[in-house]
Amino acid sequence: MRAALVVARKDVLIYYFKPPVVTFGLVFPLFFFLAFAVGRPVPLSSLVSSVLAMALFFSASAVGPLITPWERQARTWERLVTSPASLEAILAGDVLAASVFGAGITLLPLVLGLVVTPARITAPLELVAGLLLGALAFAALGVLLAARGTDAPSEVMMLSNLVRLPLIFVSGVLVPLDQVPAWGRWVAPLSPLTYGADLLRGGLGEARFFPAWVDALALVAFATGFLALARFLHQRRDRAA
Amino acid sequence: MPSWAPDAGRLAVVTRGLTKRFGRLLAVDHLDLEVRRGELYGFLGPNGAGKSTTLRMLCGILEPSEGDGHVLGIDLRRHPERVKSSIGYMSQRFSLYDDLTVEENLTFYARVYMVPRAGRAARLQQMLRLGDLVGRERQLAGQLSGGYRQRLALTCALVHGPEMVFLDEPTAGVDPVSRRTFWALVRRLADQGTTILITTHYMDEAELCDTLGFIYQGRLIAHGPPARIKAEAFARPVLELQAPDPRLAAEALAEWDAVEEVVRAGARVRVIGARQDLDAAALTAYLRAHGVAAEWVTAVEPTVEDLFVSFVDRERKARVREQLQALGAPPA
Ligand SMILES: Nc1ncnc2c1ncn2[C@@H]1O[C@H](COP(=O)(O)OP(=O)(O)OP(=O)(O)O)[C@@H](O)[C@H]1O
Numbered sequence: 194m195r196a197a198l199v200v201a202r203k204d205v206l207i208y209y210f211k212p213p214v215v216t217f218g219l220v221f222p223l224f225f226f227l228a229f230a231v232g233r234p235v236p237l238s239s240l241v242s243s244v245l246a247m248a249l250f251f252s253a254s255a256v257g258p259l260i261t262p263w264e265r266q267a268r269t270w271e272r273l274v275t276s277p278a279s280l281e282a283i284l285a286g287d288v289l290a291a292s293v294f295g296a297g298i299t300l301l302p303l304v305l306g307l308v309v310t311p312a313r314i315t316a317p318l319e320l321v322a323g324l325l326l327g328a329l330a331f332a333a334l335g336v337l338l339a340a341r342g343t344d345a346p347s348e349v350m351m352l353s354n355l356v357r358l359p360l361i362f363v364s365g366v367l368v369p370l371d372q373v374p375a376w377g378r379w380v381a382p383l384s385p386l387t388y389g390a391d392l393l394r395g396g397l398g399e400a401r402f403f404p405a406w407v408d409a410l411a412l413v414a415f416a417t418g419f420l421a422l423a424r425f426l427h428q429r430r431d432r433a434a
Numbered sequence: 435m436p437s438w439a440p441d442a443g444r445l446a447v448v449t450r451g452l453t454k455r456f457g458r459l460l461a462v463d464h465l466d467l468e469v470r471r472g473e474l475y476g477f478l479g480p481n482g483a484g485k486s487t488t489l490r491m492l493c494g495i496l497e498p499s500e501g502d503g504h505v506l507g508i509d510l511r512r513h514p515e516r517v518k519s520s521i522g523y524m525s526q527r528f529s530l531y532d533d534l535t536v537e538e539n540l541t542f543y544a545r546v547y548m549v550p551r552a553g554r555a556a557r558l559q560q561m562l563r564l565g566d567l568v569g570r571e572r573q574l575a576g577q578l579s580g581g582y583r584q585r586l587a588l589t590c591a592l593v594h595g596p597e598m599v600f601l602d603e604p605t606a607g608v609d610p611v612s613r614r615t616f617w618a619l620v621r622r623l624a625d626q627g628t629t630i631l632i633t634t635h636y637m638d639e640a641e642l643c644d645t646l647g648f649i650y651q652g653r654l655i656a657h658g659p660p661a662r663i664k665a666e667a668f669a670r671p672v673l674e675l676q677a678p679d680p681r682l683a684a685e686a687l688a689e690w691d692a693v694e695e696v697v698r699a700g701a702r703v704r705v706i707g708a709r710q711d712l713d714a715a716a717l718t719a720y721l722r723a724h725g726v727a728a729e730w731v732t733a734v735e736p737t738v739e740d741l742f743v744s745f746v747d748r749e750r751k752a753r754v755r756e757q758l759q760a761l762g763a764p765p766a
């Protein structure tokens with residue numbers, strides 16, 4: 194697992210420490226925050242959890258889908274899989290870097306929300322679990338999106354948005370789950386964001402839709418599932434062709 | 435247990451019937467390869483011959499479709515992971531992290547290959563000196579010129595002190611001076627006991643190897659020391675001539691059955707004979723009889739390139755013959 198740390202460190206150095214990436218990561222959640230806050234009759238504080246969830250979702254899954262395609266193009270991927278670092282370690286490293294980036298970026302809207310709105314942390318454990326497990330699951334999604342077929346970054350971005358946007362729409366972040374029609378309640382559990390947002394809501398003292406342990410378990414299950422699938426796809430590609 | 439026991443004490447690489455199919459394409463075709471420990475083995479073949487595919491199987495990243503192989507005594511099929519930690523690999527078009535500095539690239543690979551922390555700094559210094567990269571530690575790899583990138587890629591492949599390295603076209607796209615420096619380095623490594631399997635398209639480089647393997651359409655068609663290959667497998671005359679109209683001369687010679695191959699290089703024409711008795715006098719006479727002027731004609735040493743052309747040719751002829759026989763036609 195030391196190899197995973199080495200890979201994560203490399204990812205952070207190369208892909209996350211770039212000014213545009215960091216700027217984008219910081220501006221995006223702020224933009225969300227404003228977009229949500231303007232012209233809403235609901236109290237600001239009840240929006241904080243939604244904004245956090247979205248910021249976390251976007252930042253943790255933003256860069257991941259591009260890393261492997263970039264590395265495949267630059268052939269450093271081939272170099273990396275020739276090294277003793279196992280595929281599992283490489284993917285774990287990618288997830289780790291993305292999680293740290295996502296959780297780190299999300300601290301900004303959190304602090305902002307606590308300062309400018311009446312929102313308060315009521316259940317720190319749930320909040321932290323929501324941040325960490327959410328980051329993990331969303332980062333794993335990003336890594337999975339990098340594993341499929343094409344290496345052209347533009348196509349990967351298309352695919353990534355094609356997958357991520359619906360996951361946001363069904364997740365209950367935009368509209369609370371107790372206000373959506375029945376079919377919405379059926380599809381909401383399919384999105385990992387549903388559970389991440391739910392935990393964060395709990396952390397900020399709002400009503401949760403699921404018990405906290407269900408949320409946590411679901412996030413872990415999503416992370417594991419995404420990673421297993423990513424591993425399978427990479428293995429099929431590398432060993433056979 | 436494997437059905438055959440490779441001589442792991444003497445041989446660094448042994449393969450039996452190693453095969454790779456990509457769909458219907460047979461990229462590597464039942465390859466039997468032997469590389470002795472400590473030798474510099476040159477792997478030659480035209481584009482698409484299957485060199486990189488073979489290397490990638492030997493490095494444990496590509497699963498063979500058929501056949502077996504042992505690298506440093508380790509079974510490729512059963513322990514590809516163990517192969518990976520004992521070898522070094524430099525892929526075609528040196529893969530480096532362009533956004534990391536020279537030192538960061540080296541450090542990254544040192545960590546990935548689990549070079550113990552205690553000796554790491556000293557090891558990195560040693561690698562920087564080896565690659566003549568001292569003073570450029572903080573430069574981004576993406577900003578290095580070809581020769582430096584190449585040597586950085588090599589040192590990254592050597593940072594964990596592997597017993598064997600696979601170098602896939604390490605001199606492609608690099609200027610002649612850097613090529614020479616690089617080969618001096620490779621030669622020195624081999625002399626110090628590292629086994630090296632290297633692919634190249636440059637025939638002058640091939641002559642610096644201890645052993646050559648010629649691969650064509652996924653098959654090993656000839657192998658041995660360069661000198662022996664020249665002496666035994668290629669006992670045909672090679673001549674060079676200069677003519678005012680080299681195109682005309684080449685065309686006339688190509689018609690002649692005493693000539694196997696005609697290659698034009700600028701104002702010169704290189705001729706590989708099909709018969710022992712072809713010499714400068716005979717060639718001059720032939721040209722004169724066909725009304726073609728030549729400034730001079732002289733016998734020259736065959737180069738590895740000539741060998742290759744002639745092997746490929748023979749192989750092609752043999753295949754055509756096989757196909758004809760399969761059709762029931764009398765052999766030509
Ligand atoms: N991943 C792949 N999928 C399908 N076909 C492949 C793949 N990799 C290589 N090939 C094909 O296999 C054949 C052998 O390719 P390989 O790269 O091993 O040749 P090479 O000898 O290294 O050539 P070059 O000198 O151009 O590097 C080629 O026809 C190539 O197109």
Ligand SMILES: [Mg+2]
Binds near residue numbers: 485486487526602
């Ligand atoms: Mg190749």
